[in-house]
Amino acid sequence: MKQLALDIGLAPGPTLGRFFAGPNEAALQHLRLWVGAGPGHAAVRSPVPTYLWGESGSGKSHLLKAVREALREQGVQVGWLDPSTPPDVEFDEAWAAVLMDDVHLYDTAQQAQAFNWFVNAMAPATGTPRWVLAAGQLPPADLPLRDDLRTRLGWGHVFQLQLLGEAERRAVLRQEADARGIFLGDEVMDYMLTRFSRDLGHLMQLLGQLDAYALRTQRAITIPLLKAMLESE
Numbered sequence: 001m002k003q004l005a006l007d008i009g010l011a012p013g014p015t016l017g018r019f020f021a022g023p024n025e026a027a028l029q030h031l032r033l034w035v036g037a038g039p040g041h042a043a044v045r046s047p048v049p050t051y052l053w054g055e056s057g058s059g060k061s062h063l064l065k066a067v068r069e070a071l072r073e074q075g076v077q078v079g080w081l082d083p084s085t086p087p088d089v090e091f092d093e094a095w096a097a098v099l100m101d102d103v104h105l106y107d108t109a110q111q112a113q114a115f116n117w118f119v120n121a122m123a124p125a126t127g128t129p130r131w132v133l134a135a136g137q138l139p140p141a142d143l144p145l146r147d148d149l150r151t152r153l154g155w156g157h158v159f160q161l162q163l164l165g166e167a168e169r170r171a172v173l174r175q176e177a178d179a180r181g182i183f184l185g186d187e188v189m190d191y192m193l194t195r196f197s198r199d200l201g202h203l204m205q206l207l208g209q210l211d212a213y214a215l216r217t218q219r220a221i222t223i224p225l226l227k228a229m230l231e232s233e
Contacts, residue, residue, distance in 0.1 A: 014065040022168040027159035035070040047129035054161030057199035060135035091120040100134035
């Protein structure tokens with residue numbers, strides 16, 4: 001399938017409110033409590049670290065990005081580390097939290113960087129511990145990381161995220177389509193779920209491409225349009 005450029009302005013960003021929890025309700029509520037998401041919810045900013053793990057498509061990156069945006073909207077600064085982060089980015093005392101995504105992919109330099117950030121977050125010069133929220137595909141004990149970092153990632157709350165079932169995937173697709181303001185018929189959804197990877201990340205990308213293609217061609221989203229998009233260029 002050709003990777004089409006997306007109109008980023010059309011794609012709503014990850015939020016905790018748009019995360020379809022399904023079997024992952026406990027993890028979602030834990031994060032909501034920390035950021036104080038939702039009306040009448042006061043933030044409970046415990047410094048105990050949190051680690052999310054699960055297969056690709058289980059929603060780990062969505063949750064980390066949603067937490068980052070929720071905190072930014074509150075005027076809170078956070079540190080973000082993933083495999084694309086330059087290794088020379090230093091810990092900032094102004095951060096209220098440190099978010100580490102895809103930790104299972106960190107190279108040697110990034111592992112050293114992550115360990116430095118973790119230590120500074122837990123025992124900062126200001127005396128106020130920061131929250132560390134991390135995510136990877138494996139439980140802490142199985143991560144291919146240096147021992148001191150691996151053990152620290154398992155210190156606090158650990159949640160395994162489960163993949164959603166088919167009915168839940170359909171609900172997520174419907175929710176995403178509604179957020180984009182587009183109509184996604186059952187026949188198109190059936191086609192997407194039977195002909196493509198059921199990984200939610202891939203499905204969201206496919207829906208984004210389809211949305212952008214429908215906008216450019218000024219056509220309704222149908223199976224023929226989906227086929228035309230795949231065959232284009």
